[in-house]
Amino acid sequence: MSFDFNLILQSLPEMLAGLGITVQLLLVSGFLGLLLAILLLLMRISGNLYLNSIAQVYIYVFRGTPILVQIFIIYYGLPQFEAIRESMFWHILREPTGCAILALTLNTGAYVSEILRGGVLSVDKGLLEAGSALGMSARQKFIYITTPLAARLSLPAYSNDVISLLKSTALASTITITDMTGIARTIVADTYAPYEVFISLAIVYIIFTFGLQKLFGVIERYLGRYTKREE
Amino acid sequence: MEVLNGWWDDYFWGAIIIAEVFVASLFLMILFGLMGAGAKLSENRLAQRVASAYTVIFRGTPEILVILLLYYGSAITLTAIAQIFNPEIRFVDVPPFWAGTIAIALIVGSYATETFRGAFLGVNPGSIEAARALGMSPLQTFIYIRVPEMWRIALPPFGNHMLSLTKDTALISIIGLNETMFVAKQAITVTGKPFTMYIVVGVIYLGFSSIITLSVMGIEKFGNRTTVGAR
Numbered sequence: 361m362s363f364d365f366n367l368i369l370q371s372l373p374e375m376l377a378g379l380g381i382t383v384q385l386l387l388v389s390g391f392l393g394l395l396l397a398i399l400l401l402l403m404r405i406s407g408n409l410y411l412n413s414i415a416q417v418y419i420y421v422f423r424g425t426p427i428l429v430q431i432f433i434i435y436y437g438l439p440q441f442e443a444i445r446e447s448m449f450w451h452i453l454r455e456p457t458g459c460a461i462l463a464l465t466l467n468t469g470a471y472v473s474e475i476l477r478g479g480v481l482s483v484d485k486g487l488l489e490a491g492s493a494l495g496m497s498a499r500q501k502f503i504y505i506t507t508p509l510a511a512r513l514s515l516p517a518y519s520n521d522v523i524s525l526l527k528s529t530a531l532a533s534t535i536t537i538t539d540m541t542g543i544a545r546t547i548v549a550d551t552y553a554p555y556e557v558f559i560s561l562a563i564v565y566i567i568f569t570f571g572l573q574k575l576f577g578v579i580e581r582y583l584g585r586y587t588k589r590e591e
Numbered sequence: 592m593e594v595l596n597g598w599w600d601d602y603f604w605g606a607i608i609i610a611e612v613f614v615a616s617l618f619l620m621i622l623f624g625l626m627g628a629g630a631k632l633s634e635n636r637l638a639q640r641v642a643s644a645y646t647v648i649f650r651g652t653p654e655i656l657v658i659l660l661l662y663y664g665s666a667i668t669l670t671a672i673a674q675i676f677n678p679e680i681r682f683v684d685v686p687p688f689w690a691g692t693i694a695i696a697l698i699v700g701s702y703a704t705e706t707f708r709g710a711f712l713g714v715n716p717g718s719i720e721a722a723r724a725l726g727m728s729p730l731q732t733f734i735y736i737r738v739p740e741m742w743r744i745a746l747p748p749f750g751n752h753m754l755s756l757t758k759d760t761a762l763i764s765i766i767g768l769n770e771t772m773f774v775a776k777q778a779i780t781v782t783g784k785p786f787t788m789y790i791v792v793g794v795i796y797l798g799f800s801s802i803i804t805l806s807v808m809g810i811e812k813f814g815n816r817t818t819v820g821a822r
Contacts, residue, residue: 424754424800425793426761429772433793436779437786523651530653534765541656554663558656566651 367556371547375561378540381457382568385529385539389464390522396469401476415473422470427528430467435459435535460532468525475521479514480506512583519576523569530565540564594782595791598774605771606795612688612760612770613753613799616696620756623700628707642704649701654762657698662690662766691763698759699752706752710745711737743814750807757799761792771795 403415422430438444438453452458483506491501533542544561548554630642649657662685669683714737722732764772775788782788 421793421797424797424804426758426796428761428764429789429793429796432772432775433786433789437789440784440786527653530655531762533655541653544656545659548659548663552663552667554660554667558660558664562648562652562656562660565653565656566648569651570647 364553364556367551367553368560371544371551371557372560372564374547375540375543375557375564378538378543379564381532381537381539382526382529382541385457385460385464385532385537386522386526389461389468389529390525392461392465393468393472393525396465397472397476400469400473401480404473404477405480419470419474422467423474427463427467428531428534431460431463431531431535434463456532456535456537460529460535460537464525464528464532467528468521471521471524472518475514475517476510478517479510479512482513483509512580512587515576515580515583519573519580522576523572526568526572527565594784594787598778598782598788598791601774601778602771602791602795605769605774606799608688608768608770609757609760609795609799612692612695612763612768613757615688616692616699616756616760617753619693619696620700620703620752623696624703624707624752627700627704628711631704631708632711646701646704649698652698654695654698654759655765658691658694658762658766661694661697662687665690687763687766687768691760691766691768695756695759695763699755702755703749703752706745706748707741709748710741713744714740743811743818746807746811746814750803750811753803753807754800757803758796761796 400415400419403411406412434453435456444450444453452462487505487509488501491505496504529539530541532539533545536542538546540561544557548557551557627642627645630638633639666683666685669685670680673680673683718736718740719732722736727735760768760770761772764770764776767773771792772789775785775792778788779785
């Protein structure tokens with residue numbers, strides 16, 4: 361048993377060729393997931409019992425089941441139905457990338473909406489009372505007071521969720537997508553050198569995570585530029 | 592639903608495997624978490640460094656990568672060791688159960704490290720001073736003051752860690768653990784009904800998540816029964 365450094369130099373560029381797909385999965389499902397999360401949040405705080413229950417059940421189901429099961433239900437499961445194969449969505453659901461993005465979006469949306477709700481609930485009541493005193497309508501209060509404060513308050517938790525989303529994109533390799541992990545698994549199957557390949561890929565992911573953390577740190581400082589600094 | 596006839600017992604045994612992985616990995620996860628927290632809180636620089644590296648590595652690497660690395664890596668290492676003693680041995684088989692259990696315990700343990708550390712630091716300093724004023728020894732303070740306060744602080748995040756362990760079990764099916772995902776795959780090759788079979792898996796996981804969530808809620812209520820203004 362030996363550690364083959366040449367193999368790392370050889371396989372690293374091959375794996376980095378999959379970086380584009382990893383980033384694509386992260387950005388597209390991250391963005392769509394955020395939109396879904398905002399929709400679910402609005403349903404939960406709408407005050408409408410039905411909308412609230414639908415959102416609650418959705419969040420419960422998607423947070424209570426493994427993401428891998430969700431990916432498999434969408435990729436392998438949905439084509440079981442004739443109606444899906446003949447529908448307009450089939451050209452998305454036929455592609456593994458479309459399925460992976462759909463699964464990651466649905467999953468991250470459930471988590472992020474709970475994070476956003478936490479942010480909304482922790483907005484200082486006094487500020488909302490001040491808004492009422494100024495004669496603001498409920499909608500105005502939500503747009504001008506709740507939204508900016510909740511965004512800032514939920515940012516630290518949100519950054520953690522983006523990092524778990526990044527880690528979840530690696531599961532796309534289970535449905536034949538050649539993201540970084542998918543390529544690494546092919547290389548390991550050929551060379552049978554799991555240490556060299558998987559450890560160097562792990563370092564790539566760790567650097568990526570570190571970069572995301574730094575980026576969110578910058579955004580947090582920017583959004584918090586008017587708040588008192590805690591020394 | 593009749594396609595499921597004949598598969599119920601397989602799913603049942605798959606669910607038992609999930610429960611086994613959960614119990615074994617929960618035990619290891621607590622162990623890793625306590626060791627990590629202990630090292631981070633210790634005065635020893637080296638221990639602090641090692642614990643920080645542990646959390647950075649396992650929180651930044653995709654779960655599937657850790658599982659694959661541990662499974663294939665340990666097979667190679669154990670084969671190499673075995674060949675020293677007996678060159679006849681071609682290959683040592685590592686049970687996916689243990690490779691997977693240790694992998695997810697290491698991952699979730701890195702999150703638990705922060706939870707336990709936070710709980711230790713979150714103990715009210717006044718309580719500690721009061722204990723000292725009453726002449727309690729450090730050991731007594733730890734057992735009678737710190738631990739009862741700590742577990743109440745740690746419980747909500749700890750519940751989330753238990754949910755992660757359960758859901759990560761699904762990933763171990765990738766290296767061939769015969770839990771419910773694996774059962775579904777077999778059932779699909781026979782029946783050709785992927786949606787139905789994976790939905791059953793989802794329902795089983797949802798059941799496990801619900802049991803954990805309800806238990807944690809119950810314990811939380813019990814833990815806060817005497818606190819003033821309980822959450």
